[in-house]
Amino acid sequence: MEIFKIVSFGLVAVFLFLLFKDKRSDLSVLIALIASIVIFLFILDKISMIFHFMQEIAVKANIDTVYLNIVLKIIGIAFISSLGSEVCKDAGANTIANKIELSGKILILTLAIPILMSLLDSILKIM
Numbered sequence: 001m002e003i004f005k006i007v008s009f010g011l012v013a014v015f016l017f018l019l020f021k022d023k024r025s026d027l028s029v030l031i032a033l034i035a036s037i038v039i040f041l042f043i044l045d046k047i048s049m050i051f052h053f054m055q056e057i058a059v060k061a062n063i064d065t066v067y068l069n070i071v072l073k074i075i076g077i078a079f080i081s082s083l084g085s086e087v088c089k090d091a092g093a094n095t096i097a098n099k100i101e102l103s104g105k106i107l108i109l110t111l112a113i114p115i116l117m118s119l120l121d122s123i124l125k126i127m
Helices: 002-021 025-060 065-090 094-126
Strands: none
Touching: 002 025, 025 065, 065 094
């Protein structure tokens, strides 16, 4: 099971993080960053499978793929900004973490505008 690999790796990374936290905080931040990237790489193929599955469903349901691509980009931005924010928080840089979260939210809102416009057009057509 892949979850055992991920949890085992995570626990080793946490042990190393705690080991170096007080002595070499710069190294502990680097350990947290590398562990985050490696864990993300562990699940990258599963994320790819989810994206392909969603695209297949969209094609079968005759949903415009433009909207599906926008939703997938929004999900990606949410995950990446969350990951970056958490790494910054682990490093003690809460201000930068907050700015990353704010930037992610603004980018998500920007990408959501075409979907909102389409929704409003549909509502107006119904009325």
